[in-house]
Amino acid sequence: MSRTLYDKLVDAHKVCDLPDGDMLIYVDFHIMNEYTSSQAFSGLDQKGLSVWRPEAHLSVVDHVNATRQRDPHDAASKLLIDNLEANCEKHNIAFYGLGDRRQGIEHVVVPEQGLVAPGMLIACGDSHTTTYGAFGALGFGIGTSEVEHVLATQTLRYKRLKTMLVKIDGDLAPGVTAKDIIMKVVQVVGAGGANGYAVEFSGSAIRAQEMSGRMTICNMAVELGGRAALIGADQKALEAIKGRAHSGTLDFGGLEWNSDAGADYDTEFEIDAADIAPLVSWGTSPDQSVPVDSLVPAETEGMTPKAREALNRALDYMDLKAGQAMIDIEIDSAFIGSCTNSRIEDLRAAAAILKGKKVAGSVNAIVVPGSTYTRLQAEAEGIDRVFKEAGFDWRPESGCSMCLAMNDDIAMDGERIASSTNRNFEGRQDRGARTHLMSPEMVAAAAIHGRIADVRDFLSEGAE
Amino acid sequence: MPKIVHGLAAALPLANVDTDVIMPKRFLITITCEGLAEGTFADLRFHDDDTPRTDFVLNTRPWHGARILVVGDNFGCGSSREHAVWGLVQLGIQGIIGTSFAGIFYDNARKNGLALPIVSPEVRDQLMQAASHEDGVSYTIDIENRIIRTGETELPFDMDDATQTAHLEGREDTLNSLEFADANRNYERGLDDQQRVRVIQ
Numbered sequence: 001m002s003r004t005l006y007d008k009l010v011d012a013h014k015v016c017d018l019p020d021g022d023m024l025i026y027v028d029f030h031i032m033n034e035y036t037s038s039q040a041f042s043g044l045d046q047k048g049l050s051v052w053r054p055e056a057h058l059s060v061v062d063h064v065n066a067t068r069q070r071d072p073h074d075a076a077s078k079l080l081i082d083n084l085e086a087n088c089e090k091h092n093i094a095f096y097g098l099g100d101r102r103q104g105i106e107h108v109v110v111p112e113q114g115l116v117a118p119g120m121l122i123a124c125g126d127s128h129t130t131t132y133g134a135f136g137a138l139g140f141g142i143g144t145s146e147v148e149h150v151l152a153t154q155t156l157r158y159k160r161l162k163t164m165l166v167k168i169d170g171d172l173a174p175g176v177t178a179k180d181i182i183m184k185v186v187q188v189v190g191a192g193g194a195n196g197y198a199v200e201f202s203g204s205a206i207r208a209q210e211m212s213g214r215m216t217i218c219n220m221a222v223e224l225g226g227r228a229a230l231i232g233a234d235q236k237a238l239e240a241i242k243g244r245a246h247s248g249t250l251d252f253g254g255l256e257w258n259s260d261a262g263a264d265y266d267t268e269f270e271i272d273a274a275d276i277a278p279l280v281s282w283g284t285s286p287d288q289s290v291p292v293d294s295l296v297p298a299e300t301e302g303m304t305p306k307a308r309e310a311l312n313r314a315l316d317y318m319d320l321k322a323g324q325a326m327i328d329i330e331i332d333s334a335f336i337g338s339c340t341n342s343r344i345e346d347l348r349a350a351a352a353i354l355k356g357k358k359v360a361g362s363v364n365a366i367v368v369p370g371s372t373y374t375r376l377q378a379e380a381e382g383i384d385r386v387f388k389e390a391g392f393d394w395r396p397e398s399g400c401s402m403c404l405a406m407n408d409d410i411a412m413d414g415e416r417i418a419s420s421t422n423r424n425f426e427g428r429q430d431r432g433a434r435t436h437l438m439s440p441e442m443v444a445a446a447a448i449h450g451r452i453a454d455v456r457d458f459l460s461e462g463a464e
Numbered sequence: 465m466p467k468i469v470h471g472l473a474a475a476l477p478l479a480n481v482d483t484d485v486i487m488p489k490r491f492l493i494t495i496t497c498e499g500l501a502e503g504t505f506a507d508l509r510f511h512d513d514d515t516p517r518t519d520f521v522l523n524t525r526p527w528h529g530a531r532i533l534v535v536g537d538n539f540g541c542g543s544s545r546e547h548a549v550w551g552l553v554q555l556g557i558q559g560i561i562g563t564s565f566a567g568i569f570y571d572n573a574r575k576n577g578l579a580l581p582i583v584s585p586e587v588r589d590q591l592m593q594a595a596s597h598e599d600g601v602s603y604t605i606d607i608e609n610r611i612i613r614t615g616e617t618e619l620p621f622d623m624d625d626a627t628q629t630a631h632l633e634g635r636e637d638t639l640n641s642l643e644f645a646d647a648n649r650n651y652e653r654g655l656d657d658q659q660r661v662r663v664i665q
Binding site for chain 1: 477478479480482484485488489492493494495496497507512536537538541542543544545546549564565566567568571572575576624625626629630636637638639641642644645647648651652656658659660661662663664665
C-alpha cells in the first residue's frame, strides 16, 4: 500500500503501542537550549532517573545570550546558561556554549554540524524544530515535560497526526523568496489551519528551492499549526549533509524517504508559485499578511463580527489604518536574524540589496548571524563589510536575539520593526513592539528606505 | 489530576492567543516552574505600572475567580514554552474549552492536568455567550464521560483516549514509559551503528 513520507517515518520509529492508544516512538537525536530544559533536568533528579543515552543529545546556548558581546548581559541569563552547562557536565551531554565555534541558533547549528539526515526523528524543546523536515527528517517541538521524557527514555509518547499536502508548482517571480512561499501558505491555510496535521510540501517550486530556502519553509510550518513539516529527500538534501563534522557517522537511508506515488493525504492545498508576491505582515498573527505593493486590509461586507473585531484589534495594536499603503509605513528598526532567516544564503541575499547603499538615518539596523560558523564564513566572504558600510550593526555573537527578545535586544514600546523572523505576536519583541515579518531581502530594502519597501524596485535598479 | 473540573467560566473570545501572550518572555528567565501566576496574561492583565487593566475579563467581577476559560480558535499557538501551562495552572485555571489548540500546548496541558475539552464552534459560541452573562455561570467538565454540564444541559466534547486516560489515572508519563524499557531495548538492538547518533563533545 502507498504510504506518505510522514507515515514511513512514524512506522520506522515506532517502539511499541501503548495500552492507552498512544505509541512510543524512538528519538534518534534530541537538542536542548537553556530556557526549556532546566526544569526537565530537575525532574530527572527528583525522580532519581538517569539519562538513557547521553550521546544522543546536544545542548546549545542560543535564546538568552547577548550578541553584542560574549559575556552574559545579566545575572539571570548567566544563571540559565551556567545551569545548562552544569547539567550537561553532570550527565555527560555535549554542550556547545558561548565561545565555542560550533555555537549558534540550534536549528542553524544542527544542519551545519551534519546532525540531520533523511529518515531521522529529531525532537527539541523549541517549536521551530519543524525545520528538519527540509531534509526528509521528522522534527518537531516538545514541551519541558517531554524533554524530561526523552532524556529518561530516548522516546516520546506519540499520537499519529493527520497528513496535509501543500503542492506549489510553477516559477517564482523575481524578488519572491522561500519566506514569501511560507508566508503565503500560512495566509492560505490559516494560523491554526494545520493543527493536528503533519504538512508535506511538494511541487516544482519546492524542488527548485535550495536547502536554505526549504529550511525556511519547514521552519515556519508551525505558524500554520503543523506539528511536523516534510519535504521528500532528493539529491540536494543528500549533498547538503556531506562534508560536515558528523557526516560519516550517520546513515538513515536516502531517497527512499519520499512519499509513495498515489499516497493519500487527509487534506490537500495547491498554490501557484506565480501568484506569490513579496509579502509583509500587517497584523499580529503570521497569517495576517499582504503583498508589499497593496493596502492594509479594511473591513469587508461579508465579515463576521469576530473577524471584524480581530482585524480592528490588530490594526489598533499595530497603529495602522485600514486602506493605507504598506510601502508608506515608516519603520524604526530592521532586524535580520532568527532560525527562519539567518543562514549564510540569507545574509548573502540581504547583502546583495545593501551593497553600495546606506541605511536610512532614522533606522536602527541589526544583523545577527545564525551561528558562529555562519558569521565566520560571512566575514571570510566580506559580507560583514557590506552590512557595516551600509550602517547595519553586525553582531559578533550568535543567537535568537531580537526574534523573541529574551536577551538585551529588546524593542521599545511602540517601536516598529522590519523583521526577518517568524512571529509578529503582540509583545513578541517586547511589550508594545510592532513586528512586520518579511524576507531578509525585504528587511534590507526597508532599512534603506526607512519605510516598508518593495524589494523588486531594487532588482530593477541593479539591472539598469 | 481532577476527573471533574467544576467552576466559574470566563470568556476569552480572541482567536490565535499565542504562548507569548499567555506567558510573556520576561517571565521565562527562570530555572524553576514556580512563581509564574503573576506572569500569566501579564500584558493583558496589567498596565505598564503593574496596576490591573479593568478591560481584562479576569480582573472583573465575578470572573476574577474563574477556573475555566472558554476561548477562541487556535489557543496556545506559537512557542513550545510549557511555562504557559504552568502559569495558567498556577493562576487557578483547571480547564479550557475551545475548538482547537496548538499541538505542543495541548500535550503540555495534558502533562500538567489542565483539561482541554474540544467542542464544535457552535457549542463554543453557546458556552461563551452564557459565560459572558454578568451573573457568571459555572460549568462542569466531566472527563470520564466527555461531557460539559451546565444546568440541565449536557454537551459532549472531544478528547483523545490517551489524554483522557492520563487525566483519569493521574499518571506520571516518564515513569510509566520506563515500564516499556524492554521494547525500547529491542528497538535499539535493531538499529545499525550509523543509526545511533553520537554527538561529538
